[in-house]
């Protein structure tokens with residue numbers, strides 16, 4: 001998370017993620033699915049502004065600037081927004097009596113499998129931990145984060161890339177040697193995470209994520225492309241014909257590898273260079289795909305940067 005002071009408050013960025021690998025292992029008695037997934041933070045991010053209030057109220061105003069072809073994003077009422085839930089959870093857990101006015105500028109589409117809402121919630125926990133001088137460790141914040149959603153703890157962690165297990169909340173940082181150049185696109189319709197999981201077929205004996213330890217650290221783009229996998233792609237295709245269409249378009253582009261991210265409906269392709277990614281994104285937009293952008297995975301933080309971001 002990038003976090004800095006402004007004349008009226010604080011500004012923070014909340015990065016999105018992609019799933020380079022996601023294997024659903026089995027369905028658990030609590031209704032969740034046991035999985036192993038390799039998630040990588042990307043350069044696409046929402047922005048959050050925090051301004052102090054004179055009372056203990058938590059308020060949220062949301063702004064979005066998506067291309068008209070993608071359509072306006074339906075946002076839940078403020079009380080149901082994960083950002084407000086995160087702020088209230090921290091208030092409750094610490095007894096802090098301060099409030100906060102939050103402005104969320106959305107750049108990450110919702111119902112896309114990009115973790116936008118989860119990252120916004122994690123960023124809120126990290127930012128308010130500092131603003132309210134709570135002093136929780138990342139481990140303590142991670143425990144609160146897991147109560148908000150399976151992907152939220154990944155965004156609390158400093159790591160740019162991680163192998164995540166359990167329902168997604170057990171984080172093992174992975175070293176990511178190089179940035180991946182990606183073309184990222186989303187059809188107009190989104191997908192419900194719960195519905196996609198309900199329709200998936202677990203792969204208890206499927207190929208494991210272990211190989212990503214080496215590939216993330218020192219693999220080539222071609223090796224990475226070979227090891228892409230997502231158990232949620234098949235159910236997403238069954239539920240949403242636009243995902244099938246997106247897959248066909250990416251297959252024709254000639255990217256090194258491509259797949260759905262998370263439970264979709266966003267889709268990404270691994271490219272050899274940033275120039276190639278820009279060219280493919282432009283081609284998708286020309287074809288009428290409502291949202292196609294170029295991003296990279298986040299580079300591992302250098303020491304100086306890491307200190308600024310801590």
Ligand code: C5P
Pocket residue numbers: 031032033034035148149150151166167168193194195197198
């Ligand atoms: O944890 P989160 O609230 O993001 O999950 C949304 C829904 O996705 C859950 O209610 C559950 O139906 C499904 N899910 C799952 N297994 C996971 C993560 C999510 O079945 N590991």
